[in-house]
Amino acid sequence: MPISNDFRLTSLLIPFALAACTNGTNNHKEVVEPVVIPADAVNVRVDINTLQYFDDSLTLDRQKFFNQHDSQFNAWLYDVEDVDYMRNELNAGVGRQFWGPMSTAKALKQSYPSTETAKIEGKKSIESFNNHKLRSTYSNRSVMTEHPRTVVTDLNDNIVEGARWAADYFEYYYTDESRPLFFEPMNEPFVHAKDFVPGGWDAKKNFVMTQHMSDWFKEIGKEFDKRPALKDMYVMGFSSAWPSLELNDFNHFKERQKMFMDRAGDYIDSFSFHLYDGVNVTGQSNRRSGSNAQAIIDIIETYSMVKWDKVKPHALTEYGGIIDRPKLPNAKSKKDQEYFYDETIASQEIKSYNHMLMEFLDREERILTSIPFITGHATWYWPTHEGHPYSATLWRPDPAKIRLNTNTNRYEFINPKDKNNYLPTPKIKFYQLWNEVKGNRLATESSDPDIQTKAYVDGDTVYIALNNLEDESKTVNLAVGAGAGYQYKNLTLKRLAVPTDSPATLQVDSKKVSGYVSSSQLAANVIELAPYETVVYQYQFNKTVKADTQLRRETYYSDDFLQPIKANQPITIKFNQVDLTTSSQQHSTALLRMSIGRKHDKSKQPIVTINGSSVTVPNDWAGYDQANRKDFFGAIEIPVPMSLLKKNNQVRLTFPDTQGHVSSVVLEVNKAI
Template identity: 25%
Template structure:
């Protein structure tokens, strides 16, 4: 049986550290990056701007795009080996002088002494491969702009040589994922040369002895819940199978795909951030545990939300801007329009980030797709944090966009994860303690307001509260505020609003107890049910003694318009499953959406837990659906 939630209570205990599979300390480089490297546009900033963005707001670095491509085009340092036709002259590459240090490199080395923690991705363009490497174009690539190299061994050798000799251990990507979003241009799921290319990257990395993980395939989408969860084994699952689950990580780009609904005069979306992403991560790892006997690591080099219909999106936003802001000049109106899409991106990135934070044992790096600037190649790029005034190139004056709100929300959030729980599936929460401050991050996934009662242990010791709030105005632009308040006991979160509570104590908050949460996967994944059929999943928990909390997590994918009710029995006990108010945002029907995917999450009484647990699931409306995974998370107090 399922039931709607009416109000939410969020409980937080700052004295109790909460570790998920051994991960409790927040690493800001893991989640709060700009989608560029230290070499992209940084020299254009003043010292004051650098200090504000990278010291005060705590922006870190995320990604380097254009690798071998840059070597043979912009840098002109990659040449053919005269003794090995079709291959890179590695000796010549070794002898090239090093790059000129950037304006802020010395400061960055002090700020990030262990390295920049970048993800490396090769842009997949007509000029990706050096002209001496033979290429071919697949039938699916109607533009002919994305040729694939014929000799993937030569390409892999050249790519790793470039990564080896043009970088050092500080600025070399820590993760390399191959080509950027190749699935837009050809069917990568059945391409032997594509599989071989990634295996070649890994083999040449091993030969060079680089401290760099190699993975892929950088799929442009996720949405594994589609087709009753049968999409997962046919897409990412198939790639994992073909590479024998032997890459260091696997990667994809999850986005909320937003469109303008002219009839309703509002925005609609296929949502992946929040509950759908939570479900897909569980299902993906459950699949590899069953098929390959191990959990995989995941790297997300882009995530967020954007208007997806490239044929009309700019015209739609322009028309909306003229309608909403007719009094503004062309430039001012363009920046105001950008605020609309900025909120989409930031709101989607926050929902994704809070989801990834709940999977620290799986997600190694997650980068919101927000660029520092793009004036040299696309001055009006929708994802830029800094925009060149009047779109001049080169820029003479920088104008800050509302993309900055992402880092304002997460400013100073750091430290150790502490115990927190929301009974409402619509309210994401993550809580951290750093010194004398407790940070409680809340996000409303629903399109309706949510009342939240905040229950903080030791609240009588709090000296002050600060509230940061990010919501959306009626004209779709963002509304960000910071204010001191006397109490945070009762809050109302507006639709899709994010709130950070900063509670400052008189003394540093001392850990009194530590809990370890372990993850246990079911014996089946990606199960499709028809009609009134039920499926039983067995979940083994080796040690049931002293279990403090037991959380049941069920990944669901269903056709559009089906009932959201779910019938569940746990070891024979009927379980009431909360139905999220955000289901109305998740179950949409338009050009880019026709299905419903979500994680169903509920606490189970610890006394019900057994060494082998039977979870029976069915859809009471008799229309069937898919179960991606059944997972138990069990916590115990550490000794």
């Protein structure tokens, strides 16, 4: 039963069968009750027999998405069991650490050590790795990065020598087994450019410094390309902290992201940037979740395609939420206010992790890695902050097991050997929610862009994730479709709620269920999602799920991007060489994703034609209205009938008013194969 082109439901009263058995007991009884589906419910449909390819990507690669912002060789790891818990119980890896060639050079008290020094010192490093207690657990799927002050001195840096040393470091300090896959030469360099410009703020000098920083990335990438030993490494950048690309009529994009791509991009393997809800270092408060994140990613992909005829993959080396902390009752001072631990505040970032993860999952074929900003134990922080943990930590010291050392004026554990010195923070619930999800991607459909959906099948088990981007509750009717003979057997429902005024909760409910999928509606499939809530359904069926339909989504970009909007003047976007070959026109779909940057009082609904035929532009998009931002910058998805598409296509957008830009338009064609 492939997903239809027109999936709409009104208020329904449907019987369902449920064997009322919870928590693994065997005392169950078959009951039949009606399920009321409200008329305003969001309709989500998943067909368990319809596989969804993104280009050639089908199977969920968990390594790309479920990571921790930490190094597995940090001192807090007591033994192999600690790594096993993260990897096997939470089913996550470690993703990023602050260390690299320039930090090593400073430790050696040299600017750029010689190649001979690299060989001598590197041999010691390899021996240390081979003897490390955690060697058996090691994974090289990690990003190494450094603070700009460790790399940059001034405009007189010897970048060529610095690049030579960076390449020497990764060639001689590691073996093929231990060498990290990813190197991000600097973390968020452009927001620190002013630190290297003497005197007060000077925009021109600041821009020159960002160009100098870009040249560091370029020379390092160029040198790595010369080294056969480094052929499997990815150089990524520029680790943008503040991708408000629409600011100043997109001059922010031109002077930062585009400049970096023009200046260094030929030697960069992946473009890295950081997406945060809130204020990251500088700029206005943003909620990037939803349409804003889509628009940012789309213009980077579009310009990548324009320059290189391919989309260079993304590296989301940090993402999450930055929370404005309210006045805390026990805070004694402004300093204490900044770091005083509170379970409710520690929970709030979780909703941003889930919002953005769902978007990244929708671009899996273009994602190299993504790392929620969830750190480990942050032992560098709490001893000097009265025992309070760093805000992003997964683990916090047990207050009952620490004390102030009056000689050092630092907090320490009473018994450092106690393996239970740390307690989990609410952020652990993010990993617990997702820890079992795996398998091949299934096609999904949602009638509301604020309800994000993803589904996967593994043997006889199907996982369906729903996420609410909205500030208000939403009732969702989840319609699960299947071919003949498939029966429900077991259902586990995980619900991760993040209230604004209390700590996050993760509820897990397991029950026996029954009935043929094709004729039964489970009560649990009609669900009211709280604001920002994420749920994961885990269905077990009576037999292995087999595909009868396969869809492949292909994405097309246009050279016609970043075009100014003028009243009643059509903007033309061309999409050529579109492959429309399909095994079933009925089961194929298409959409345009239009990204615009405009003042809030300007129209977001242009007249849109495709090859001369009009299509309807929704007055809705993923996420909030962006009213707290200076401009609206977001993507709006426009459904397109397949019958309107040709091999070569012309899209025209006509706005009724002047101002702003169409930053990009992307065409997605999802064909039955």
